Amino acid sequence: MKKALMPLVMVVLLALVPYVAVQFAGLDFLFGVIVPYVAIVVFIGGFVYRVVDWARSPVPFRIPTTCGQEKSLDWIKQNRLESPSNFWQAAARVLSEVFFFRSLFRNTRAELHNGPKLAYGSSKWLWLAGLAFHWSMLVIVLRHYRFFIAKVPGFVQLMENVDGFLDVTLPALYLTDVVIVAAVTFLVVRRFQDAKVRLISLPADYFPLFMIFAIAVVGIFMRYITKVDVMSVKDLMINLVHFNLTLPEGIGALFYVHLFLVCVLAMYFPFSKLVHMGGIFMSPTRNLSNNSREKRHVNPWNPDIKIRTYAEYEDEFREKMKKANLPVEKK
């Protein structure tokens, strides 16, 4: 429990900092202008650093993890997606993982019954909640472009319409708002509820979940319950993207809580597990084709060893060997 308590306390503290600072100390400029710029620089810089670092790491051999028949003789049917043998098949495998989480679809659960009997069963809940969470997150992030672009692009409006199609509550209820809270709740509960998962869960697993939960809940509050002045919020964001450092008056403190938590998450992103966003594309166990029987992959940093064959050795010492009555191959 201590592993979950620390992150929880951290998130609460992080949420209180901007609230107190803006409400009582008048530090709007720090939290409205400076922190967001720092956050975006750290986010992009850190992300590029991580990806370039991975790109520079040598991958001398083919190490894909496969679970299908690799390309072999003509009459053996290859599993092209599970054991890709060329670039396009490997690309299809990576993209299907990115968009549909195929590896999570194979998730199983082990249960110990009386007997004792060990039983394995398919368990799709993690896959379902993970997929629901990530897609909601994507839609929510894209929807936020309405605050950053003066003339809101058509795809954002389309997304808002589809997302709010239920048309219940007055600012129309977004489905993704409901889904992301439900999915994150499931992902947290999953870590508490199963002893095996609880054992391997670390503060670094709870912290991003709590952060995302807090960000979503504060955002939902601002949209549906305790309002903030959307016009000032959009003015601020438009000013920021035009590098115009003026802060509009009268934005509620709750907005700064939302913004600050997002900034912290963005800065935390490149240096935590969240960077799997880039890592999924850079994993050699996923993005390589399984063709080491077809093609020889030579380790590029093999030292250049000078090889001396026996024939050369004998050429040098033949006369001496003959005198010593040693057998030689060439007379």
Added chain:
Amino acid sequence: MMKIRELILIFGGLALFFFAVTYAFWQEGKPKKISTPVAKSPSEQCVESGEYMRESHMLVLDEWRKSAVRDGDRIHVTPDGREFEKSLSTCFECHGSRGFCVNCHTYASARPNCFGCHHEM
């Protein structure tokens, strides 16, 4: 040595990431202040304070819709005792017409569904 194709893929991906994150920074034009329209007779007090109405007018309208349509209660009484008929037309007596709403609503991409039935243009 890394293959050219890998370099193109990795740096192409990074460029795509960079563009997606900084998408808003590339937009054309200067930030311009959307003029907040002023009521016709600013001396008269609205049903709530201006600040409250800027943030939460939709809550007022939503409450009006429910109580007027479902409970037949068509009169809004403010805390200081003034009475208003619960109707968009009441709003428009001071706030002109639908045009009053459009500027900000387009800017914030908040599209109300009031005008599907009321005050069609």
